[in-house]
Amino acid sequence: MDEPDHWRNMASAPRDGSRILVTVRSSEQGPAEVDMAYWARADQFGEEGWRASDSSPGRIVEYAEPELRCWMPLPTAGRGSMPSPWEGDDVPLVDGEGI
DSSP states (O other): OOOTTOOEEGGGOOOSSOOEEEEEOOBTTBSOEEEEEEEEOOBTTBOSEEEETTOBTTBOOEEOGGGEEEEEEOOOTTSOSOOOOOOSSOOOOOTTTTO
């Protein structure tokens, strides 16, 4: 996909430690929001899984798979503002994306 500002299904999100934007589902704690996250391998500070990019040892913010609706690559520098959270139904996989 060459559209960097396009929300994508979480099944296709990179699990190589690169930072991405994610839509965090709305919950009783508040409305849906966009956060920057990355996939972390298990280490002495926590288990394998999605972490908020502002996590630090002793203050890890982890996301369970069901909390995240979709993802997109980080925008290039100087390219607009933060996108709005995805508010539609779950983003479908397209053409074998995520395989």
